[in-house]
Amino acid sequence: MDASDALAPIRDRFVLDDDTAYLDGNSLGALPRAVPGRIADVIAREWGELRIRSWTESGWWTAPERIGDKIAPLIGAAPGRVVVGDSTSVNIFKAVVGGVRMAGKGCTEILVDATTFPTDGYIARSAARMTGLAVRPVEPARIADEVTERTALALVNHVDYRTGELNDLPAITHALHSAGALAVWDLCHSAGALPVGLDAHHVDLAVGCTYKYLNGGPGSPAYLYVRESLQERFESPLPGWNSHADPFAMDPGYTPADGIRRGRVGTPDILSLLALEAALEAWDGVSIEAVRAKSLALTDFFLECVNAYVPPGLVRSLTPHDHQRRGSQVSLACSPQLSAAFAQGAAPVAGQVMDELIRRGVVGDFRHPDVLRFGFTPLYTSFADAERAARVLGEVLGALPDVAPGAAGTGG
Amino acid sequence: MDASDALAPIRDRFVLDDDTAYLDGNSLGALPRAVPGRIADVIAREWGELRIRSWTESGWWTAPERIGDKIAPLIGAAPGRVVVGDSTSVNIFKAVVGGVRMAGKGCTEILVDATTFPTDGYIARSAARMTGLAVRPVEPARIADEVTERTALALVNHVDYRTGELNDLPAITHALHSAGALAVWDLCHSAGALPVGLDAHHVDLAVGCTYKYLNGGPGSPAYLYVRESLQERFESPLPGWNSHADPFAMDPGYTPADGIRRGRVGTPDILSLLALEAALEAWDGVSIEAVRAKSLALTDFFLECVNAYVPPGLVRSLTPHDHQRRGSQVSLACSPQLSAAFAQGAAPVAGQVMDELIRRGVVGDFRHPDVLRFGFTPLYTSFADAERAARVLGEVLGALPDVAPGAAGTGG
Numbered sequence: 001m002d003a004s005d006a007l008a009p010i011r012d013r014f015v016l017d018d019d020t021a022y023l024d025g026n027s028l029g030a031l032p033r034a035v036p037g038r039i040a041d042v043i044a045r046e047w048g049e050l051r052i053r054s055w056t057e058s059g060w061w062t063a064p065e066r067i068g069d070k071i072a073p074l075i076g077a078a079p080g081r082v083v084v085g086d087s088t089s090v091n092i093f094k095a096v097v098g099g100v101r102m103a104g105k106g107c108t109e110i111l112v113d114a115t116t117f118p119t120d121g122y123i124a125r126s127a128a129r130m131t132g133l134a135v136r137p138v139e140p141a142r143i144a145d146e147v148t149e150r151t152a153l154a155l156v157n158h159v160d161y162r163t164g165e166l167n168d169l170p171a172i173t174h175a176l177h178s179a180g181a182l183a184v185w186d187l188c189h190s191a192g193a194l195p196v197g198l199d200a201h202h203v204d205l206a207v208g209c210t211y212k213y214l215n216g217g218p219g220s221p222a223y224l225y226v227r228e229s230l231q232e233r234f235e236s237p238l239p240g241w242n243s244h245a246d247p248f249a250m251d252p253g254y255t256p257a258d259g260i261r262r263g264r265v266g267t268p269d270i271l272s273l274l275a276l277e278a279a280l281e282a283w284d285g286v287s288i289e290a291v292r293a294k295s296l297a298l299t300d301f302f303l304e305c306v307n308a309y310v311p312p313g314l315v316r317s318l319t320p321h322d323h324q325r326r327g328s329q330v331s332l333a334c335s336p337q338l339s340a341a342f343a344q345g346a347a348p349v350a351g352q353v354m355d356e357l358i359r360r361g362v363v364g365d366f367r368h369p370d371v372l373r374f375g376f377t378p379l380y381t382s383f384a385d386a387e388r389a390a391r392v393l394g395e396v397l398g399a400l401p402d403v404a405p406g407a408a409g410t411g412g
Numbered sequence: 413m414d415a416s417d418a419l420a421p422i423r424d425r426f427v428l429d430d431d432t433a434y435l436d437g438n439s440l441g442a443l444p445r446a447v448p449g450r451i452a453d454v455i456a457r458e459w460g461e462l463r464i465r466s467w468t469e470s471g472w473w474t475a476p477e478r479i480g481d482k483i484a485p486l487i488g489a490a491p492g493r494v495v496v497g498d499s500t501s502v503n504i505f506k507a508v509v510g511g512v513r514m515a516g517k518g519c520t521e522i523l524v525d526a527t528t529f530p531t532d533g534y535i536a537r538s539a540a541r542m543t544g545l546a547v548r549p550v551e552p553a554r555i556a557d558e559v560t561e562r563t564a565l566a567l568v569n570h571v572d573y574r575t576g577e578l579n580d581l582p583a584i585t586h587a588l589h590s591a592g593a594l595a596v597w598d599l600c601h602s603a604g605a606l607p608v609g610l611d612a613h614h615v616d617l618a619v620g621c622t623y624k625y626l627n628g629g630p631g632s633p634a635y636l637y638v639r640e641s642l643q644e645r646f647e648s649p650l651p652g653w654n655s656h657a658d659p660f661a662m663d664p665g666y667t668p669a670d671g672i673r674r675g676r677v678g679t680p681d682i683l684s685l686l687a688l689e690a691a692l693e694a695w696d697g698v699s700i701e702a703v704r705a706k707s708l709a710l711t712d713f714f715l716e717c718v719n720a721y722v723p724p725g726l727v728r729s730l731t732p733h734d735h736q737r738r739g740s741q742v743s744l745a746c747s748p749q750l751s752a753a754f755a756q757g758a759a760p761v762a763g764q765v766m767d768e769l770i771r772r773g774v775v776g777d778f779r780h781p782d783v784l785r786f787g788f789t790p791l792y793t794s795f796a797d798a799e800r801a802a803r804v805l806g807e808v809l810g811a812l813p814d815v816a817p818g819a820a821g822t823g824g
Contacts, residue, residue, distance in 0.1 A: 039683070
């Protein structure tokens with residue numbers, strides 16, 4: 001399968017060692033080879049020699065929009081609709097408050113994906129508190145039924161961080177629009193792994209991080225998308241000087257910039273931005289459709305290998321088998337039988353299993369209470385990685401004394 | 413003067429060339445020598461090899477508090493009161509909203525430094541709008557007279573970015589407290605240049621950037637200070653998952669962390685944070701009192717040289733001569749006579765003068781409409797730099813045909 005994989009050569013654009021099957025790119029993407037040299041030059045020459053001149057001469061000032069335009073094609077956005085900077089949480093605040101301010105006067109609530117990554121819910125509640133609205137958690141599949149004319153917007157995760165389930169962005173966006181509400185999507189776990197189609201599906205606002213499938217580095221800056229027709233009405237709750245129409249006029253009165261620059265806040269974080277820009281070079285000549293095809297092939301193959309290698313009944317996939325509902329990770333829940341075999345009290349079983357996998361060179365992660373997560377980054381994950389991960393998982397679980405088929409653990 | 417300067421050897425901790433007198437460290441600090449090697453290791457080993465493990469094994473997760481504790485002694489704060497992350501503008505939003513939420517119920521207004529750097533005013537207005545208060549601009553020197561029992565807080569710049577004037581932090585803080593209001597200080601232009609004494613003067617909240625006198629690099633993350641006795645009451649408007657008491661519990665309900673970690677928001681930006689941490693090594697063994705003494709000696713000497721070299725009447729210092737009221741920069745306003753000699757229409761005179769200084773190796777900057785700014789970073793600025801800057805300024809201005817003493821330019 002690796003021999004016939006057209007994306008296989010892209011793996012050489014990353015720093016990876018063959019001792020490790022790195023399946024945690026959905027948490028922190030691997031290091032792209034273009035980054036170290038680029039950042040060495042940014043530090044030594046652009047900062048060290050040109051110093052202040054680099055704000056203009058090295059293009060620092062315009063980096064947030066320029067890099068936004070490089071992310072745009074990966075999420076189906078035209079140029080001028082994406083700006084990079086600040087954390088995902090800060091961008092969620094901009095998007096939710098900005099969305100509420102564009103919504104109808106009679107709106108009283110925000111819907112939030114009930115299974116959301118927690119920061120989305122925390123920030124949405126803060127945004128609701130500060131704009132006088134209420135938050136109502138709703139399962140993504142129920143949004144079409146639950147949205148009302150009092151709904152300002154819904155904040156939804158495109159892919160669920162825990163289960164890897166892909167939510168139906170076109171249908172949910174359409175349902176929200178039919179009720180007069182805005183659609184705000186969190187793309188953290190989908191951007192760079194599958195086509196998003198923001199413009200095509202008329203998404204209103206979106207945010208996403210860049211350190212997972214976009215490989216921008218630890219804590220690299222997030223991005224904000226604002227639909228073109230809404231940009232003029234977008235009022236940021238964080239109107240920093242970088243979002244002013246003429247920042248260097250040092251005008252005491254605030255006039256927002258035209259276009260997506262309005263989503264900027266303070267002085268952009270240049271080292272991290274330019275590391276991200278170099279990281280995005282790994283996408284040269286790669287289509288997101290090819291990435292999606294490989295992602296599904298990888299997760300299909302991994303699930304098949306898990307079935308083949310892991311004694312039955314010990315783990316159960318939380319990730320849908322239906323391609324239409326699957327992101328680019330596989331989450332396996334540990335069975336109560338496993339808990340019995342493992343439990344010594346302190347650490348959760350899934351944590352103990354993952355620790356053992358990591359000791360054996362298979363790197364995924366775990367999430368409370370019982371979930372093993374394996375992320376598949378089509379730019380660098382091989383089918384051999386997928387086979388190895390399932391095989392080592394089978395070895396670790398199969399070697400447990402109490403988990404032979406039919407054995408019932410007693411705990412202790 | 414350089415020969416007897418005890419801080420002179422510290423200059424070797426920075427990458428500087430003798431061709432340039434770099435007097436723009438109040439905008440972007442020079443590159444500390446410790447940074448390139450440290451960041452090369454962070455990228456190649458911590459990210460490239462350890463990848464996800466570095467969040468714990470390389471101390472990434474705790475970097476915001478750890479680096480906060482390294483900035484703390486420079487601004488007179490005990491450990492556990494400073495956290496690093498996000499831009500200055502975002503931190504102003506946290507501080508102002510957090511401050512309003514701690515203020516008395518009957519408060520209706522926020523005072524803002526009338527000559528503030530613009531972002532402070534823009535963000536304060538947004539914070540006021542979102543908390544139902546009004547903003548009233550007040551000259552810093554008038555705050556003691558203008559504060560009332562309806563004032564929630566005042567947001568004041570410690571040093572004015574334009575004039576270099578140092579505001580009286582102890583007296584203004586005391587006056588605010590006497591009226592029951594909180595004091596929120598912006599330390600962008602003072603931290604690293606002079607003693608601040610946050611704890612000693614009972615400042616409530618403070619923010620500052622790290623890319624000026626702290627030399628953290630372009631757009632390096634800012635910091636938030638919250639007085640110890642207020643931390644328990646601090647409610648962030650940006651309660652991202654990093655500020656949760658147990659972030660990895662992925663709890664849908666928000667419980668804020670104890671202490672200053674409550675000021676965190678999203679995933680911290682590791683490359684920029686660790687560049688800043690390396691930059692702060694330049695302070696090893698340096699006292700902020702010694703820095704202040706050298707700063708005043710440098711600016712005194714520069715003003716003396718300007719008097720000696722520049723034909724009279726062409727520039728006028730906006731920076732107070734009184735040491736108690738002077739930060740670590742000198743701002744010179746260009747006279748109308750100069751405008752007459754220079755003006756061809758488009759570019760402001762101060763901009764044209766600064767361009768010519770930069771061509772001759774003297775790097776400061778200009779601010780609209782007529783201000784030449786020269787920043788003095790005691791860690792690396794020499795008295796020779798100060799002398800050269802004044803001399804070159806004298807050469808540039810003295811060579812203008814229309815500016816001989818007594819000549820009256822006619823414009824055109």
